[in-house]
Structures are given as C-alpha cells and as structure tokens.
Amino acid sequence: MADLIWVYAEVVEDKITPTTLELLSKAAELGTAEAVLLGPVPDDAVQTLANHGAGKVYCSSDPVFRDYLTIPAVETLAALIKKHQPALMLFASSYAGRDVACALSALLDLGVITDVGDFTLKDGSVEATIPALGGSYQNTSTLAVAGTKILLVRAKSFEAKPCSQSASVEEVTPPSDPAVRKVHVTERVTVRREGPQLEGANVVVAGGRGLKSSEHFDMLRQLAELLGGAVGATRAVVDAGWVPYSLQVGQTGKTVKPNLYIACGISGAVQHLAGMKSSKTIIAVNKDPEAPIFQFSDLGVVGDVFKVVPQLIEELKKRRGA
C-alpha cells in the first residue's frame, strides 16, 4: 500500500502558500498525499490542494485556529495523527510551520528534522538531506522512531506540479478545551511591500551594506525594474532599517531561486547564501576581490557598486532603446 503522507497546509494573505503546494506535489509523487487545513480558508483552497495532489483534505474553518496561535493546531493535529498514523507529516519551514512542528514533535515525543532540502521514504523510514552551515556541508539524517516522521522542509525544495484531481473533505472538530486559547492574536499588521514579490520573482537584485545608505537602494529598484525583477537585501541592511524586513534574503529571511540574482555590495555570509545559493545565475559586484560571494558567482565584477551599477543601468536602457 502506498505510504500515507500528510502536508500541513498554510494560508497567507488568503492564498495557500506556494511551499504547501510544493510539498503536496512531492508527497503525491511518493505516496498517498493528504492535507490538513486549519483556520478560515479562501473558497478555492480545497480545490487548489486537490489540484496539487491531495486526495483528501482534513479541514476546519473554526476561527480558533486564526485567533490563537499554535496550541489549537497542535492539539488537533496530534489527535488526527494518532488516529490515522500517517508515515510522514510535512511542514514548510515557515513561521507557523515551525511553531506547530516543534510543539507537535515534543508532544508526541517523535523528534523532528528541520531545514530539509530533499528526502526519500522507503519502508516507512525516511532519509532527509539537510544543507548545513549555509550549504557548505550537506547532512543526511533519519528519524529513529516508530510512527509518524515529522519533517520541516525548506521553501523551493520541490516543484509545485498542478494535476487534475478531486479531494474528499473531512471536517475536523476544533478542540473544545479553553486551555488551548493561550496565545492570542489581537492585531494583524500587514506591511505593504512595494514592487513585485521577492518570492517567485524571476530576477532578484539584492543589496548589502556596501550600498552605504537607504537612498542608494533607488539605484537597485531602477535596475530591478529594467530587468522585471524584485529587490532583495541582506540582514545587515534590514537591521539598519534601510529596507523593510520582507526584503531579507537568507537563512532567517526569504529563500529565493530566481533565474538571475545580482548581488551588489554583499559579502556572501553563509546565512545570506543559504537563501539564494540555488539561483540559476548569480552575478556579484563587490570591491573586495576576496569576498566569499565571488565563489558562488557565475560572473563576478570586482569594482565599486556606485560605478558599475549605474553603468549597467545606462547600458540596459541603451540596448533596450536599440
């Protein structure tokens, strides 16, 4: 019988997240894929999950899952897992995914493997590949437990593959114990981002501390616009408040995998590399010939960003005009 593989489905800004769909596609490839979707959901959510391989969706649109973080979802999942014993329970390495997976792993005493980049499942045992130390090492790990194996998987590890399928839906009852209502969300603040979204962008133009100040990001915005891309940044820049957090690329920021990544004034710290190393083509501009980013670049230009980038912008405009 095919292995039963569950995916914890997440909704952000009224949409099933791309990573949920990536995980479902992978799950469907390896076994029987099902999804668990907790919290008020957009109308087309179940269909979207079905269209990426879910044969069944356990769901509850009870607001408790929206208004109280982690604990209601963990209790519900734990009960479902005990009942149905999936071989694998997959989570995205997202804010919510991580919180729920950690608590679940402790509650069920099952452990968890995090930061998974790829995995195999054979006779109920799982082997996960984890890019470690910013990708300079690669570990393989397994979970030596009987029962469900919990994995937290990095975004963009797999391709989301649409398929046409229909899913059965099973309503689940939310926990009635008021003790689950402990972490109360009293306000949600969406920080509007400018320009195209970083995730999913074909081209990312990213800036680091080498840009010296917030104003100089205008130059990158211009370049990104010319290439139809989005602007990204290092944490150093985000911490300095030059650009909003939503632009951070790296271990603790976004994982991006564009066709083209242009790193401007970025040293190439392992934590930054972790979020962009799998970009198809990487170009770096840095005045320090020893900058680690050059080891990961297809083209490295040792030079001053304030000279090279404006010239590139002019050049693109010229060629476009021609």
Add this chain to the structure above:
Amino acid sequence: MNIIVCAKVIPASSVTIEIDAATKRMVRKGVPHELDPAAACALEEGLRLMEKNGGTVTVVTMGIGDATIGIRNALAMGATSAMHILDDAVAGSDTLGTAKVLAAAIRKESFDLVLCAAESSDSYAGIVPGQLARLLGLPPLTFAKEIAVEGKKITVKRQGESGYDVVEAELPALVTVTSGINEPRYPQLKGIMAAKKKEIKNYTAAALGLGPDQVGASGAREKVLGVGRPPARQAGKIVTDEGDGGKQIADFLAEMKII
C-alpha cells in the same frame, strides 16, 4: 519578575566550523567559544525587563566545559546567576533531547518568563524553544521583535511573512526573540569583576532525572547518517572593473539570453 534565558555557547564566529567525519558532529572541543550573539539578544531583552520590573535573570546553558567562557560573559553583562548542564552523557543530543535537558533544569527554578533566541547562530535549527515551551506547558510566543510586560500579561510583536502580529499571553510564557530586537550591551569592567563572584550551578543529566533513553546520542530521535560536501558550484568568471564593469555585465546577460 524572574526570567530564565536559554543561551547557547558556540564556536567563535572567527572559527571555521568543521564537522568531525567520525562522530558526524560539529567539532566543538578545542576551539575558542563565545556566547551565541543571537542568545545575547535574548539576554539583553531579559536584562532590560529585570531592570524595569526587578527580579532575576538566570542563564541556562547546556554545553561542554569550554562554554564556561560564554556563561561568564553573560554574567558580566548582568545576569544574576547561571545553570550549566555539563555532562558527556548529553553530548550528541538532538533538539528534543536538548529541550528535555533544558526543561528539567528550568523546572528547578521558579520563573515567570523563559527567553530564547529564535534560532542559534551555529545550527539555525530554531527548534529547541518550541519543544521546550511544550515540555514546560508554556504558551510559546515566537519571533518577537518587541516585548512588553504589564502585570501578568505579556505582549509581543511577532514577525510574520507579510508584516507582524500583535500577540498576547499570560505569564508564565516562553518568548523567542529575533536578532534585530536590540543591540546587546558589552560587559563593563565592573560587570566582569562582579561576574567572578556569581554562582554557576552545574548539573548532570542524571541529576536532572534524564537517562540515556532520552538524552545524548543514544536518546536522539534524529540520527545523523552522514555528512558530506555538496557538489561545489563552479566559480565563474571574475573580472576587475576597469571602467567597463557595467558593460561587461550587460554583455554577459545578453550572452545568457537574459536580456
């Protein structure tokens, strides 16, 4: 207000971390150690809350003997006392084993708040705090970029995908902080002198009631099967800008059919 700060002490950032092929673990012995900069942010937040509300800050570390230097640093920054779980029996613990050890040590104290870094700077797992909260039965408030305490109520601004959430809970609670939350203070000479007299309680796994079925390599649910180097990405062409760097990039983009 009594605060526990879970702080990892890690190989110093100047050290290139190596992995031992035989044990498949990071080489920790014999390399200089420092207080994890991410944990320093959690500690700084704890110290500020103590300065405002009174009480104590107790630092908890599970680590090898070399970790003492980081613990002293935490005490010099202003922590009241420390607990150090120092025992070969806990070496090789996975995240859940680590969380069990920390939970058992924390249960020895009375506390209102447990602070952790959202993730450590050496493993970035970011798993231990969520497990710890569950084991201690505490509400987890994660990824805090701002913390406020008022009486028994704790409110945090929690970093999220598209902005932040305002999240509240009753104390006792566990909070993880993002590294951007503050700029940790440097220890002053006075603090360094005072730290020498502060207490570091040492614990073993057995003293915490934990056996080899729970902690150490034998108790680990997660087993590392192997470590290797991923296929190296071929470094490409490197050119020095001699006034035509921008043009060279444009040529390259044209060559790659990107423009």
